[in-house]
Amino acid sequence: MPQGPDTTAEIGDLWSILSHRRRLIVATTSLFGAAALAYGLWTTPLYTASVQILIDPRDRQVVTNDLTPSAVAPDGGVTQVESQVKVIQSNAVLLRAVRATGLADDPEFVPPADGIVPTLKRIVLHAPARRDGRELDADALAALRRKLAVKRADKVFVVDVVVTTADPSKSARIADAIADAYLADGAEARVQAASRAAGELHARLDGLRTDLQAAERRLAAFKAENGLIASSGRLVNEQQLSDVNARLVAAQGRTAEAASRLRRVRDPRDPAADGATTQEALNSTVVERLRSQYAELSSKDADLRMHLGSRHPDLLAVQAQxxxxxRLIGAELGRIGRGATTDYRRALANEASLTATLAALQSKAVATAGSSGRMRELEQDVETRRTVYNDFLLRSRQITEQANVDPANARVIGSAIPPVDASWPPRLVIVLAALVGGLSVGAGLAMGREYWKPTLLSSRQVERLLGVPVLATMPALSGPPDGAAQLSAALVVDGLHCLARPLGRSRVASVMVTGAPSEGALRHDVLDLLAASEVRRGGRVLVVDADLGGPGADDAGLLDVLRGECRARDAATEDPRTGAWWIGLGRRVGGAGNPFGRDGGRRFLGDLAGSFDTVVIDGGSLPANLAAGPLTAAADQLLAVFCEGVTPQSYALDLLKAAAVVGRPLTASVLVGRRSAA
Known part of the structure; x- marks a missing residue:
């Protein structure tokens, strides 16, 4: 016996559930659709305007060494652009836009103080009735955030600022104001950063200047204490030592040259010692002129000697000349020799003087060598401090000037245009979505209702749950039986006959028909169809009303027969609709107890065996009609009638338990289509 309802369903069962509960689904869908249509018609239309801002992470190279870095991040600047999206949504930018557009005075953003919502808010929160400008700006800012969307598409540096309000012009105006506020806020932030950096540098410059002046004073005091006088960045002593050394080298060269010239002039062993052939003699204009005169006289002497003879007075006069x-040439050469001697002596004296001066300067340099090292350390310290001070001073002036230059590469590439069509509500989309949602919710409610109160959905489920065959699935019975219903009834009768053959019978002698308490009309229709089908086969059929829960009748019937007040043949009447005979429940007698007793059912059916071929008994709802248990136990077969999608599975399980109690297991079942949706 099954332990509980079968909550599993096949694909066909799901469609059966939806079909049987279509009224619930249609009602839910209609409700959703009507609500969506009402919302679309009564909701204030909203208009959306957007402005596009291009934010290039590569800043313009207006000046070098800019305060903000211009290099692009390894991620291509996406992180920087995403950060700017957050900046656009910041309080600083939005508050600037709120004040620029006067949203604090706009009823759409800040409702009037005498409205219903503000009044309830003041009552609940005990807020003051009057609010200052900061509170109004805060309310306008909160409302603007609800109407604002800032988004960026993938792989682009273009940011869309989208504003939605009830006025198209207002949406465009606010979007443009936010873009202008973002650009202005960025420029102001850069100016503030530059001013702050310049201020910090200026504050540091005073300390650097003081340190530099102290270092210079220490250097000057040290030089004064140690007699270290500098000129053109060098000590005077070092300059003198270098100059004297250079002059001494030059003097030594001149001395060597004078000695060589003197040696050529005086040394007879020297081939060049001939005074007339020395370089000084050759360079002397006097010697050159005298040699020219001597050459002329020699030429004249040779000519006279040839023509006049050696004793001629003219020849003697030429020779005297x-x-x-x-003699004059010799005198001039002697003068040149004396000059070379004088030059040599002068060079020696100059060299000796420079050598003495150099020695004195070297002694002084050795004495001041220790002080020079300390002085260079002080000079290096002064130079370092001066370099740092100059760098800070230059950078301070650069930053001050850069505050007036905007290197940011952000610009508005698409100003906001007042929209023509409303962006909300999209009536058609809302209605379609509501219909789809209502259909889904309705289907879910139908499935949920079926899950919490499962019914019998299909013949396969009935056979799986009860373990008995379903002889036929009849169409819905709503009026005179048609051909399909009669055919299904014939299949049921054939099935009952087949189930009776293992008992050694060719026909069904008696069959008890039972069903749910709420499905009495359906059970009666099935009884009539079964009786009519058996009559058409030529059998004598008797239909007995054994539903003790029924109202009874004034005519003689089953109860009268059981009490022995009349015979069954006398109580039976012919039903013109089906052609079968029919016995009603009969008259009730108070305090009569169970009319069947232990063997009443068996005796009743035994009395009918010779008069009728088949007895069809209306057993009502077996779990509620256990008093008719002796008659049920005496019947040859127990047939259950279920309504598809209506009969609860709990009743089917109770029916199995009741059948086990009366000792007549369920033989078969019939599944009838429902007439209308629940």
Whole structure:
């Protein structure tokens, strides 16, 4: 016996559930659709305007060494652009836009103080009736955030600022104001950053200047204490030492040159010692002129000697002139030799003087060598401090000037245009979505109702749950039986006959028909169809009303027969609709107890065996009609009638238990289509 209802369903069962509860689904869908249509008609239309801002992470290279870095991040600047999206949504930018557009005075953003919602808010929160400008700005800011959307598409640096309000012009105006506020806020932030950095540098410059002046004073005091006088960045002593050394080298060269010239002039062993052939003699204009005169006289002497003879007075006069010229040349060469001696002596004296001066300067340099090292350390310290001070001063002036230059590469590429069509509500989309949602919710409610109160959905489920065959699935019975209903009834009768053959019978002698308490009309229709089908086969059929829960009748019937007040043949009447005979429940007698007794059912059916071929008994709802248990136990077969999608599975399980109690197991079942949706 099954332990509980079968909550599993096949695909066909699901469609059966939806079909049987179609009224619930249609009602839910209609409700959703009507609500969506009402919302679309009564909701204030909203208009959306957007402005596009291009934010290039590569800043413009207006000046070098800019305060903000211009290099693009490894991620291509996406992180920087995403950060700017958050900046656009910041309080600083939005508050600037709120004040620029006067949203604090707009009823759409800040409802009037005498409205219903503000009044309830003041009552609940005990807020003051009057609010200052900051509170109004805060309310306008909160309302603007609800109407604002800032988004960026993938792989682009274009940011869309979308504003939705009830006025198209207002939406465009606010969107443009937010874009302008973002650009202005960025420029102001850069100015503030530059001013702050310049201020910090200026504050540091005073300390650097003080340190530099102290270092310079220490250097000057040290030089004064140690007699270290500098000129053009070098000590005077070092300059003198270098100059004297250079002059000494030059003097030594001149001394060597004078000595060489003197040696050529005086040394007779030297081939160049001939005074007339020395370089000084050759360079002397006097010697050159005298040699020219001597050459002329020699030429004249040779000519006279050839024509006049060696004793001619003219020849003697020429020879006397030659002797005078030779004497003059010798005198000039002697003067040149004396000059070379004088130059040599002068060079020696100059060299000795420079050597003495150099020695004195070297002694002084050795004495001041220790002080020079300390002085260089002080000079290096001064130079370092001066370099740092100059760098800070230059950077401070650069930043001050850069505050007036905007290197940011952000611009508005698409101003907001007042929209023509409303962006909300999309009536058609809302209605379609509501219909789909209502259909889904209705189907869910139908499935949920079936899950919490499962019914018998199909013949396969009935056979799986009860373990008995379903002889036929009849169509819905709503009026005179048609051909399909009669055919299904014939299949049921054939099935009952087949189930009776293992008992050694060719026909069914008696069959008890039972069903749910709420399905009495359906059970009666099935009884009539079964009786009519058996009559058409030529059998004598008797239909007995054994539903003790029924109202009874004034005519003689089953109860009268059981009490022995009349015979069954006398109580039976012919039913013109089916052609079968029929016995009603009969008259009730108070305090009569169970009319069947232990063997009443068996005796009743035994009395009918010779008069009728088949007895069809209306047993009502077996779990509620256990008093008719002796008659049920005496019947040859127990047939259950179920309504598809209506009969609860709990009743089917109770029916199995009741059948086990009376000792007549369920033989078969019939599944009838429902007339209308529940």
């Amino acid at each position: 030659e002797a005078d010229v030779e």
